Amino acid sequence: FAPSAFTAKPTTALQGFSSKVFETQEVSFADTKETIVKGGRDLFPLLPKAFEGIERIGVIGWGSQAPAQAQNLKDSLAECGADIKVTIGLREGSSSWEQAKEVGFSEDEETLGEMFDVISKSDLVVLLISDAAQAKLYKEIFEAMKPGATLGLSHGFLLGHLDSIGEKFPEDMDVIAVCPKGMGPSVRRLYEQGKEVNGAGINSSFGVHQDVSGKATDLALGWGIALGSPFMFETTLRSEYKSDIYGERGILLGAVHGIVESLYRRYQRQGMSPEQAFLESSESITGNIVKIISTQGIKAVYDSLNDEDKVTFQTAYSASYKPAKEILQEIYDEVSSGNEIRTVIMHGARLDRYPVGKIDGTDTWKVGEKVRAERDEENIPLNPFTAGVYVATMMAQIDVLLEEGHPYSEVVNESVIEAVDSLCPYMHYRGVAFMVDNCSFTAKTGSRKWAPRFDYILDQLAYTAVDNGAAINEELIADFEKHTVHQAVEECCKLRPAVDISLFAETSTKEIVIQ
Numbered sequence: 001f002a003p004s005a006f007t008a009k010p011t012t013a014l015q016g017f018s019s020k021v022f023e024t025q026e027v028s029f030a031d032t033k034e035t036i037v038k039g040g041r042d043l044f045p046l047l048p049k050a051f052e053g054i055e056r057i058g059v060i061g062w063g064s065q066a067p068a069q070a071q072n073l074k075d076s077l078a079e080c081g082a083d084i085k086v087t088i089g090l091r092e093g094s095s096s097w098e099q100a101k102e103v104g105f106s107e108d109e110e111t112l113g114e115m116f117d118v119i120s121k122s123d124l125v126v127l128l129i130s131d132a133a134q135a136k137l138y139k140e141i142f143e144a145m146k147p148g149a150t151l152g153l154s155h156g157f158l159l160g161h162l163d164s165i166g167e168k169f170p171e172d173m174d175v176i177a178v179c180p181k182g183m184g185p186s187v188r189r190l191y192e193q194g195k196e197v198n199g200a201g202i203n204s205s206f207g208v209h210q211d212v213s214g215k216a217t218d219l220a221l222g223w224g225i226a227l228g229s230p231f232m233f234e235t236t237l238r239s240e241y242k243s244d245i246y247g248e249r250g251i252l253l254g255a256v257h258g259i260v261e262s263l264y265r266r267y268q269r270q271g272m273s274p275e276q277a278f279l280e281s282s283e284s285i286t287g288n289i290v291k292i293i294s295t296q297g298i299k300a301v302y303d304s305l306n307d308e309d310k311v312t313f314q315t316a317y318s319a320s321y322k323p324a325k326e327i328l329q330e331i332y333d334e335v336s337s338g339n340e341i342r343t344v345i346m347h348g349a350r351l352d353r354y355p356v357g358k359i360d361g362t363d364t365w366k367v368g369e370k371v372r373a374e375r376d377e378e379n380i381p382l383n384p385f386t387a388g389v390y391v392a393t394m395m396a397q398i399d400v401l402l403e404e405g406h407p408y409s410e411v412v413n414e415s416v417i418e419a420v421d422s423l424c425p426y427m428h429y430r431g432v433a434f435m436v437d438n439c440s441f442t443a444k445t446g447s448r449k450w451a452p453r454f455d456y457i458l459d460q461l462a463y464t465a466v467d468n469g470a471a472i473n474e475e476l477i478a479d480f481e482k483h484t485v486h487q488a489v490e491e492c493c494k495l496r497p498a499v500d501i502s503l504f505a506e507t508s509t510k511e512i513v514i515q
């Protein structure tokens with residue numbers, strides 16, 4: 001397999017943007033330039049201008065994103081004195097009704113109501129029901145929206161569905177997207193930490209799909225800044241849905257699950273105890289490797305190894321890169337063809353007969369509970385073979401996105417920042433299910449479908465190649481060492497404060513600061 005320095009397609013056609021309210025800045029990501037907007041609580045006084053004309057925001061749904069987005073919006077708009085009501089809209093009989101009331105939303109104050117009634121009264125509808133439900137209900141939702149209201153999405157899935165059935169959004173409607181590159185609970189947790197460390201939060205991409213009012217861009221930027229986004233980068237709904245549905249099935253959820261299961265078995269075959277095998281696989285990734293990436297970048301993992309461990313890393317990397325890339329390209333093709341969107345919709349239709357099953361019942365995660373209980377955060381190993389497999393998969397994910405024309409900001413957030421800032425800390429805290437099942441239904445189902453594929457191909461192709469003495473692929477390693485993405489990762493990491501998400505350990509009142 002002759003590695004190529006990829007033949008990048010022209011970057012996904014970003015429209016480019018300007019703001020009448022916020023300061024934009026140009027950043028250099030490798031050999032490209034992009035315009036971004038830095039966030040921070042100091043910008044909250046600008047929110048009333050960004051939300052000009054908006055009196056009521058309807059946040060529809062109460063899954064992973066809505067609790068975070070609704071509370072962050074409510075707090076931010078209150079802080080800047082904007083007289084804007086945030087109302088939660090839920091389906092009749094929703095089991096989430098009480099949860100919304102527990103955090104202060106109420107029917108009496110007209111901040112909690114039936115979803116279509118709330119939609120009909122909202123100037124900005126933030127649609128945070130599941131993607132499968134959006135695909136099922138979009139006609140009723142569009143009909144319920146009042147004239148001049150803006151539709152706000154946090155994922156481009158609905159456009160992907162409309163594309164596949166030859167439908168469009170109503171032409172008289174502003175359609176914007178603000179897509180946090182992190183799970184809902186981390187959007188809320190880091191927002192709260194942002195009260196101490198200005199700018200802490202989860203980055204968001206934003207897109208303006210339709211701008212009838214001429215105000216869509218600044219409303220999108222204001223929404224993202226009110227969520228606590230450290231910085232916002234431009235995307236299009238199509239670029240976002242392809243990269244997001246792909247990314248969550250890849251290194252963010254599916255691949256990391258498959259990598260851990262395959263290595264956990266391999267290390268035990270090689271004689272390790274179950275506990276040691278968990279330490280050298282899952283703990284090594286979530287407790288060591290991602291911490292280095294979060295503060296020093298991907299290549300720092302490799303550079304931190306001694307000569308002998310570098311050879312182990314190179315061996316694992318050389319054997320894993322192509323098998324991982326083969327599955328990743330298949331995922332990308334399944335997503336961009338519309339197949340994976342149909343899969344998610346069909347899965348949604350089966351839910352009542354086949355509810356989503358648990359994924360932490362295996363020996364791996366039972367042993368993981370025990371290891372976590374005895375964990376010494378300061379002495380978690382960095383297994384060089386695990387590092388080679390994990391980094392090869394991360395780099396393969398990056399290369400597919402670059403080859404498919406996605407901008408570096410989207411590539412790095414979807415393949416690196418989200419893993420280290422949002423998702424892996426949750427896997428470190430309470431295992432793979434706690435991470436995956438705090439994500440969207442679209443991600444939950446996709447991760448379950450693709451994790452076994454990574455597990456299988458690594459076991460069948462990568463590890464057997466290593467056991468049969470496959471040579472190190474010097475060109476692949478050279479490609480990795482000089483890859484353009486390392487500068488882009490460094491730039492992205494500089495654009496957000498190096499705050500570590502902090503999660504409260506259920507087993508103690510001590511707050512664990514996960515690096």
Ligand SMILES: NC(=O)C1=CN([C@@H]2O[C@H](COP(=O)(O)OP(=O)(O)OC[C@H]3O[C@@H](n4cnc5c(N)ncnc54)[C@H](OP(=O)(O)O)[C@@H]3O)[C@@H](O)[C@H]2O)C=CC1
Pocket residue numbers: 061062063064065066090091093094095096127128129130131133154155157179180181182183184185438439440441442
């Ligand atoms: N999860 C995440 O962190 C991220 C999600 N997103 C996007 O945000 C959006 C919301 O995702 P997420 O927060 O994960 O929510 P989920 O995908 O987990 O969906 C659960 C929510 O959908 C509602 N729902 C399901 N079926 C219906 C229906 N038939 N009618 C009305 N409501 C229904 C549920 O209502 P009820 O409460 O009544 O059961 C619940 O509130 C999606 O577009 C997703 O892709 C974007 C970035 C990150």
Ligand SMILES: CC(=O)[C@](C)(O)C(=O)O
Pocket residue numbers: 180181182183184244245248252418438439440441442443
């Ligand atoms: C959390 C997030 O960004 C995901 C994985 O894309 C999702 O939950 O859909």
Ligand SMILES: [Mg+2]
Pocket residue numbers: 180181182244248
């Ligand atoms: Mg995502």
Ligand SMILES: [Mg+2]
Pocket residue numbers: 155244245248440442443
């Ligand atoms: Mg997603």
